[in-house]
Amino acid sequence: MALAAANGCARAQMAAAPDTTLKVTSRLVDVTAVVRAKNGDAMRGLTKDDFVLKQDGREQVVQYFSAGEDEALSIAVLVDVSGSLRSSLRAEERATAAFFDVMLHRPQDRAMLVQFDERILQLKALTDDVGQLHAALDEVRSDDATNRHTRLIDAIGAVSEDVLNKSTGRKVIVVLTDGEDEGSRRSWTYAVEQAQRANASVYGVHYSDWLGAIRSGPHSDPGVDPGAALLKKFAEGTGGRVFEVGPALSVEKIYAEIEKDLQTQYVMGYVPPAETKPGAVHKLSVTTKAHGARVLARDSFYAP
Numbered sequence: 001m002a003l004a005a006a007n008g009c010a011r012a013q014m015a016a017a018p019d020t021t022l023k024v025t026s027r028l029v030d031v032t033a034v035v036r037a038k039n040g041d042a043m044r045g046l047t048k049d050d051f052v053l054k055q056d057g058r059e060q061v062v063q064y065f066s067a068g069e070d071e072a073l074s075i076a077v078l079v080d081v082s083g084s085l086r087s088s089l090r091a092e093e094r095a096t097a098a099f100f101d102v103m104l105h106r107p108q109d110r111a112m113l114v115q116f117d118e119r120i121l122q123l124k125a126l127t128d129d130v131g132q133l134h135a136a137l138d139e140v141r142s143d144d145a146t147n148r149h150t151r152l153i154d155a156i157g158a159v160s161e162d163v164l165n166k167s168t169g170r171k172v173i174v175v176l177t178d179g180e181d182e183g184s185r186r187s188w189t190y191a192v193e194q195a196q197r198a199n200a201s202v203y204g205v206h207y208s209d210w211l212g213a214i215r216s217g218p219h220s221d222p223g224v225d226p227g228a229a230l231l232k233k234f235a236e237g238t239g240g241r242v243f244e245v246g247p248a249l250s251v252e253k254i255y256a257e258i259e260k261d262l263q264t265q266y267v268m269g270y271v272p273p274a275e276t277k278p279g280a281v282h283k284l285s286v287t288t289k290a291h292g293a294r295v296l297a298r299d300s301f302y303a304p
Helices: 083-103 130-137 152-162 188-197 226-238 251-263
Strands: 002-005 012-015 029-036 051-055 064-067 073-080 110-116 120-127 170-177 200-206 242-244 265-270 281-288 294-297 300-302
Touching: 029 051, 029 281, 051 265, 073 083, 073 152, 083 110, 083 130, 083 170, 083 251, 110 130, 110 152, 120 130, 120 152, 152 170, 152 188, 152 226, 170 226, 170 251, 188 200, 188 226, 188 300, 200 226, 200 251, 226 242, 251 265, 281 294
Parallel strands: 073 110, 073 170, 170 200, 200 242
Antiparallel strands: 002 012, 012 120, 029 265, 029 294, 051 281, 064 265, 110 120, 281 300
16 A cells, blocks of 8 residues: 555545555564453553563563553544545544544644545645644545445555554554444454564444444354454454444444543553564454553564
C-alpha cells in the first residue's frame, strides 16, 4: 500500500502497490498492554516486575518499561462510509470530535482521519492540531451512493504499514464500521501482520445490521455476525477491543472506554532470543501477577 495524491486536493488515496521491506533500526520488540481488574477497571501503578512476558512459551527479560502516559500517542480513526453506515455519520463525527478534544492535550500526541468504502481516503494526516481534525471531520461523506464495496481489511493494513509503522510511541487504530469487508485486495493475515509490526492496537466500534435468519446459508452459523467476528480477530491479534453500538452503549460511551484504556497503558520491550526465526510469526504472551487481573496485549509478532 502507498499514499498518493487524490485529484490534486488535500486528500490522499491509499492504493495497491508492491510490498515494501520493513526497515529495522532496533531488535527491540515493543508490546503495549492494558491491565483490567476483576471489576473491569483499568489498573494503574504496576511495574515491570508485575508482568511476565513470553515468546513462544519462554519467558523473556523486559528491558524497557514505561507507563503509557509517558509515551507519545498516535491515533488513526477510520470511518466506514459505505451505504450501511451512511445514516450514522453525523453522530460519529460529533463523538469523534469530542474524542480528539480529550486525547490531544499534549504536543507529542497526534491523530489522523481516514474514510473508506471502495476507496481509502486520508482526510487528514497525523497532526496535533485539533482544529484541522475537526475540519477534516466535516469532509467525511460517501461520494458514491451506489458504492457497495467496503475495503476494511485494506484500510487497516494501509494505515498500519504506510503511517503507523513509521511513527514512534503508542499507536491505536479506531475503526467505526459494521465489520463487513467486500473488495479488499489483501488478506486479513497481511493486515494484522502490518498492525502487529507497527505495534498498533485495533479497536472496533461495531454497528451490527446483521440478520442471521436472512444472511445465513446452509453452511453458516446463524448465531455468528461475520462483521463482529472479523473485528474480534483484529482486536485479539493486536491487543485491542470490540464494542457493540446499541441503545445501552452509544459511540460517546465507547470512546470514553477507549480513552480509559489509552490513559492506562503500559509499554514494555524485549530483545528476541538469538534463535528467533526471521520472517516468521512468533507467539507472544503477556500476563500479570496481579490477582484476578486480565491483560490486553497483542498475541504475536513477525520477526524481521
